[in-house]
Amino acid sequence: MAKKAGASGEAKTTLEVIPKAPTGIKGLDDITGGGLPKGRPTLVCGGTGCGKTLLGMEFLVRGATQFKEPGVFMSFEEKSEELITNFASLGFDLNELVAQKRLALDYVHIEKSEIEETGEYDLEGIFIRLGHAIDVIGAKRVVLDTIEALFSGLSNENILRSELRRLFRYLKDKGVTAIVTGEQGERTLTRYGLEEYVADCVIFLNHSVTAQIATRRMRIIKYRGSSHGTNEYPFIIDEHGFSVMPISSIGLAHPASTERISSGVERLDSMLGGKGYYRGSSILVTGTAGIGKSSLAAHFVNAGCKRGERCLYFAFEESQNQIIRNMRSIGLDLDRWVKKGLLKFHNARPTLYGLEMHLVAMHKAIEEFEPSIVVADPISNLVAAASEADVKSMLSRLIDYLKMKQITALCTDLTTTASSIERTEIGISSLMDTWVLLQVMEGNGERNRGLYILKSRGMAHSNQVREYHLTSQGLQLRDVYIGPGGVLTGSARTAQEAHDRAESLEHQQEIERKRREVARKKAVLEAEVAALTAGYEAEKDALEAAIATERQREQARVEATHTLGKGRQEDVSKKSDANDRGGRK
Amino acid sequence: MKKHNKKDDSSAPFKDSAQEFDLAMEQNAQGHYVLRLFITGMTPNSRKAIENVKRICEEHLQGSYELEIVDIYQQPIFAKEGQIVAAPTLVKELPPPLRKFIGDMSQTERILLGLDLRTKK
Numbered sequence: 001m002a003k004k005a006g007a008s009g010e011a012k013t014t015l016e017v018i019p020k021a022p023t024g025i026k027g028l029d030d031i032t033g034g035g036l037p038k039g040r041p042t043l044v045c046g047g048t049g050c051g052k053t054l055l056g057m058e059f060l061v062r063g064a065t066q067f068k069e070p071g072v073f074m075s076f077e078e079k080s081e082e083l084i085t086n087f088a089s090l091g092f093d094l095n096e097l098v099a100q101k102r103l104a105l106d107y108v109h110i111e112k113s114e115i116e117e118t119g120e121y122d123l124e125g126i127f128i129r130l131g132h133a134i135d136v137i138g139a140k141r142v143v144l145d146t147i148e149a150l151f152s153g154l155s156n157e158n159i160l161r162s163e164l165r166r167l168f169r170y171l172k173d174k175g176v177t178a179i180v181t182g183e184q185g186e187r188t189l190t191r192y193g194l195e196e197y198v199a200d201c202v203i204f205l206n207h208s209v210t211a212q213i214a215t216r217r218m219r220i221i222k223y224r225g226s227s228h229g230t231n232e233y234p235f236i237i238d239e240h241g242f243s244v245m246p247i248s249s250i251g252l253a254h255p256a257s258t259e260r261i262s263s264g265v266e267r268l269d270s271m272l273g274g275k276g277y278y279r280g281s282s283i284l285v286t287g288t289a290g291i292g293k294s295s296l297a298a299h300f301v302n303a304g305c306k307r308g309e310r311c312l313y314f315a316f317e318e319s320q321n322q323i324i325r326n327m328r329s330i331g332l333d334l335d336r337w338v339k340k341g342l343l344k345f346h347n348a349r350p351t352l353y354g355l356e357m358h359l360v361a362m363h364k365a366i367e368e369f370e371p372s373i374v375v376a377d378p379i380s381n382l383v384a385a386a387s388e389a390d391v392k393s394m395l396s397r398l399i400d401y402l403k404m405k406q407i408t409a410l411c412t413d414l415t416t417t418a419s420s421i422e423r424t425e426i427g428i429s430s431l432m433d434t435w436v437l438l439q440v441m442e443g444n445g446e447r448n449r450g451l452y453i454l455k456s457r458g459m460a461h462s463n464q465v466r467e468y469h470l471t472s473q474g475l476q477l478r479d480v481y482i483g484p485g486g487v488l489t490g491s492a493r494t495a496q497e498a499h500d501r502a503e504s505l506e507h508q509q510e511i512e513r514k515r516r517e518v519a520r521k522k523a524v525l526e527a528e529v530a531a532l533t534a535g536y537e538a539e540k541d542a543l544e545a546a547i548a549t550e551r552q553r554e555q556a557r558v559e560a561t562h563t564l565g566k567g568r569q570e571d572v573s574k575k576s577d578a579n580d581r582g583g584r585k
Numbered sequence: 586m587k588k589h590n591k592k593d594d595s596s597a598p599f600k601d602s603a604q605e606f607d608l609a610m611e612q613n614a615q616g617h618y619v620l621r622l623f624i625t626g627m628t629p630n631s632r633k634a635i636e637n638v639k640r641i642c643e644e645h646l647q648g649s650y651e652l653e654i655v656d657i658y659q660q661p662i663f664a665k666e667g668q669i670v671a672a673p674t675l676v677k678e679l680p681p682p683l684r685k686f687i688g689d690m691s692q693t694e695r696i697l698l699g700l701d702l703r704t705k706k
Contacts, residue, residue, distance in 0.1 A: 109668045116699040119633070119688035124625040125657065125669035132661035154671065154687075 024062030027244030046205030071141035076149035110153030215354035234356030264299030287438030634673035637690035
């Protein structure tokens with residue numbers, strides 16, 4: 001009947017989307033595209049202890065508290081008091097909800113030894129109890145957990161099956177969104193084939209253990225009339241209930257910011273095109289043990305907190321206090337950021353739980369804290385929890401998720417000295433935008449630290465290997481020094497620098513000497529020039545004096561001639577007189 | 586159909602449970618039966634069950650039983666309180682142990698066996 005209804009509905013209007021009842025459970029609404037089919041039953045099946053009851057109860061509690069949809073929980077396994085106690089540990093106060101008439105609990109007790117079947121019967125008892133509970137609180141949601149208990153209590157399967165069919169039809173007629181739970185069968189989804197009756201939506205829960213680590217997974221087997229995620233999604237059950245991680249559904253459509261943020265090390269910023277990392281990018285810091293990966297991460301965190309951004313630090317190796325203490329030794333006070341609420345540590349041993357659970361836990365922590373910077377230190381440790389391929393897929397999902405949220409991620413990765421240094425343990429370098437390699441430079445009886453940027457997408461970055469020191473003022477990059485045999489570091493570098501300084505001093509002195517000589521020469525020359533000038537001046541004076549005397553003599557001669565001529569009154573002399581005058585002029 | 590009258594030979598309707606319990610214990614000492622039949626309106630099964638139960642009681646328990654017929658359509662709250670799953674259901678509350686019979690009560694033998702009457706007769 002469900003089939004017919006669905007088909008005719010689709011035939012009429014293809015645009016009409018099937019209405020959904022949001023579960024309010026983290027992640028589940030994402031993979032179902034908005035929740036469970038409204039007004040229809042959904043089958044939740046899985047093995048013992050996989051979380052069926054919890055899923056059902058959380059659906060009701062969140063329905064009652066978040067969506068104002070009261071719910072009825074009909075339990076065939078646990079008594080109401082047991083349910084109330086069990087869910088109190090998850091922070092669900094069922095008593096209060098019951099008192100507020102937002103939740104009704106009904107425990108259906110079936111004990112085969114008490115029951116004698118004497119002829120034809122039906123399951124009206126259940127119908128009436130359910131109908132009554134629904135009507136009393138105006139329920140919109142119903143959970144039947146798990147109705148299969150009827151099969152063990154009653155022997156007439158023919159009656160049971162026809163009654164179940166009627167029950168599901170009844171639920172639909174009532175218009176309630178229902179979850180029906182069912183125990184996993186050997187070859188079938190449920191031991192008694194409930195999937196036959198509940199055909200609209202089937203969710204399968206799985207709790208598997210690989211290498212002693214348990215992982216919970218969820219899969220939507222079918223969802224009639226709606227698209228849905230088809231993968232197995234990991235989920236966790238913790239003190240706040242269910243969390244599903246819909247990470248695989250993320251595509252590669254994340255935004256790319258052009259904003260740059262400081263790495264926390266000034267000179268590293270200048271190596272990164274002068275501005276630091278891109279916001280929302282992923283940064284990989286690799287290096288051998290004790291090289292300073294965590295220190296670099298701590299600098300980044302410190303810089304982030306200084307800007308007032310929230311940072312989340314996933315530590316897989318050290319405890320929070322240990323990190324704070326250790327970073328204090330390089331002059332970073334992370335404790336104050338923790339106290340200010342800007343920095344949060346999330347410590348977990350990789351073997352604590354499975355990889356998927358780690359992912360979910362990280363996802364959840366990120367959702368709750370909403371950081372703008374995330375540090376995972378070190379990701380290589382996660383290999384302890386799963387195989388390389390799994391870790392890679394998990395990290396790619398995590399990184400995609402972080403990029404989607406525009407969260408800058410810094411992951412550190414421990415490389416072993418035996419393997420190639422430009423190789424990550426988990427082969428995730430291709431996922432990363434920026435790769436900072438910390439390298440030990442061994443020689444001359446010592447180990448020195450070198451840093452270089454192997455890649456940094458979308459920015460001009462330095463190609464230099466830089467030596468750095470971990471000082472009490474933090475990580476400090478030294479100047480580039482390249483000697484004849486390559487980069488010199490440590491004492492070799494110091495020696496070379498001393499040598500250079502001596503040489504340079506010598507050069508300086510030589511220059512000075514030459515300069516002084518030039519000055520001296522100039523002074524000599526100038527003195528000579530002065531002497532010559534003086535001589536010249538003297539000679540010039542004498543000559544000018546002589547010239548003046550000669551002129552006076554000439555004047556005197558002309559005047560004498562003139563006077564003589566005048567006295568003789570010679571007209572011939574006129575001409576010569578004129579000539580004389582012109583010459584004198 | 587209303588709450589059914591009691592097919593009773595000894596006492597008036599009970600006012601409270603303590604009183605009921607005391608009385609029941611007292612009566613139980615004499616092999617007194619307290620039965621409750623839950624039905625859902627006047628369906629064929631309900632009708633058959635009432636008929637059969639009344640017949641069995643009259644035949645086998647005459648004078649020492651108390652039968653209450655409850656229509657859970659009318660009083661759905663009793664369905665929850667009585668832990669009723671199927672209908673019709675006959676509950677033998679006393680003497681212990683508690684037993685439930687479901688069905689139209691057509692299999693007299695099984696009922697008699699369940700009521701511990703088989704060996705007596």
